[in-house]
Structure formats: structure tokens, C-alpha cells
Amino acid sequence: MGKEEATPDAGEWVRLMLRIRDERDRAAFAALFRHFAPRVKGFLMKSGADAALAEECAQDVMTTLWNKAHLFDPSRASVATWIFTIARNRRIDLLRRDRRPEPEDLPWGPEAEPDQEDALALQQESERLRAALKALPEAQRELIERAYWGDVSHSEIAAETGLPLGTIKSRIRLALDRLRHAMK
Template identity: 55%
Template sequence: MLTLNMDSPPGEDTVLRASPEGRAVVSEDQTFSQLTVWLLAVRDHRDREAFGDMFDFLAPRLKGFVIRCGARPALAEEIVQDVMLTIWRKAALFDPHKAQASAWIYQIARNRHIDIIRKERRPVPDELAEDPGTEPDASQVLALEQETLHLKQAIARLQPDQREMIEKAYIGDLTHQEISARTGLPLGTVKSRIRLGLGRLRKELKGLR
């Protein structure tokens, strides 16, 4: 069973443990916007609670995806472990302006599965061989529209000072240092407002139905 232990930061020897019932309470149509907030919290604040929630939500879905692509259950669990550790280590590479969180994560899973198949000198299944550069289908377009709408609604409900920092960081694409220089606010204040804003966004998006 896939598990997550966050007593220490994830590393080579980390054992992942997910609670049996899972902490994520996100309806299926909220997957994309919630994943974005979790991933931003991990990327910018190394937020262990957000990582744990993301693990609880993603692990069974990633495992199902990998099994559908031909992996044995035991191998699927191994791949999911690798993928989640990669997400923790490489979260800094995620850019919400360039890719949906779901697409970024599933591409990591796809690449890891292909690597293993090629090492075993087996043919790559059609489900994995599909060109990732192909045009998105209607469901992907709808999911992106939902993510954009939900995030805009949640951002609009933030406190003005938090909303300003979030918009400058994730819409204006400014670094924390650049925001500090432009606003005259101490760097610590900028980081604190962004952290609090992200925390509020997580709660707002979980509450959407």
C-alpha cells in the first residue's frame, strides 16, 4: 500500500504513507485547480501538509493510470513512489503559465514508466506512445477553463494585501525579490502574504462544489 511519512523531508530513503481515508476532499471537477494550489505551495514553501494532501489524492489515480498502461500492481506502486518524490524534488520547475499541474505530473509518470519499459526491452504501449505534443481534447480544454475560473474566483475573495502579492507572483510572474523592490515591502512580508494567500486559496478551492 502506498504510504507517506513526512517526519523528515522526502529523500532517497523516504517511505511514503497515505492515510487510508485520505485527507483530500476535492470533487472530481476540482482536480485541476486544487492540484495547482497544492503544487504551488510545495514549490514555493516546501509545504508538507500540501504535499501530503496531494499524495493522498494523486497516488490512487496515478497507480490506476500506470496499471492501465500495462504495469503490474507492484511496479505501479514503485512508479508512483518515484513520481511523488520527483514532484517534491523538482517542484521548482513547475510553471502554471506553461502547463496544467495535472499535465505536468502525468508527464512525469509517463516518462518514468517509459524508462522502465525500455530498460526491460519491451514495446511501449500505445497509451504511453502517444505524442504529448498533440492538441488537447475537449475534456482537457474544459478542465483548463474550470481551473482558470476557479482560481480567479478564489483569488478575488482573498484579502486585498494577499491578493496583490498572489497576482504579482503568479499572474505578473514576478519573483519575491522583485515584488519587494517594486512595492517597498520587506521580503519577509511579501513571502508571508503569499504563504497566507496560498493557504486561503487551498481552503477556498476545497470548499468549491
């Protein structure tokens, strides 16, 4: 019988993650990769991805772990939770990408010019939206801009800002409600 490698405990995962974050330790990354990459691939396959896509996505998740290790905070999440949250977000991104029309499905040729009345109405509505955005509290406006114009997921915003995910979602919901009322 071959020698089996013991699975590290949660404390060891944190130590490895901190070595990646603080020292860019390749051996620590290799240990996390060996353990988590196959599990992330399995998770993605169970959620409907084919093997090739799951493999590609798992590689992307582990690359994100390396590149964004500075965002890991052991007081906010376990290493496994953090990695599987990244995987879940990548899966959502892939689903969104798959629902977008392919370039060959888009209409070709010049679009008809909108009539002046429609163009004026669109311009006025855009100005109202700009004013409504400007009237939002700065924290809410920043979150709306990051989520809708920066194409950043709520989880990524939470990781980048250090705010709880629920706070991010609440602030965005409040901001959207204010914008809805302002645009009536």
C-alpha cells in the same frame, strides 16, 4: 454516512503545488499525494505495469514532484498534466530498462581485439562525429548532448529549459539531420 472530502479544483491544485515549490509545504504535498498517487498507479497499471511496479513507479513520480517542484510552471501545464507527464516518462524509462539485457545475458570473457583497420576506421569516424557535433549551432549541440549523453528525456529537457516540447523535438531532429549529412 461518512463525511466525504471534496476534490479540489484546478486552481486549488496549483495553489498546493506552489506551496510545495515555494515553501516545501508537507501538508500540501500530502494532499496532492493522497489524490494523485492512486490515480498514477491506476494509469500505470492500465498501461501494462503490474501492481507492484505501478506502486513503486507512483512513489517515484510523487518523489519527483517533491524534488522537482521548482520546475512546475502553471502557465505551461496543469498540475495533473505535469504529474501524468512525469508518470508517462517513468513508464517509458521502465520499458527501456526492461529491454536491456541482464548482466548474465551478456557475453563473458575477453573480446577479440579488433583488427587495426577496424580500429582506425572507428577512430576516424569518431573524429568526424566530434567535428560534426562541434559544427552544430550551440542550442542544437546542447540538446543532442543532453538527450543522448545526459540520458535526459525530451520532456525533462523541456521542463528544465522552459522551451516547448515541440521546439525541443524539432531542434533535436534538425541536429540529427545535420549530423547524418555530415557523416555521409
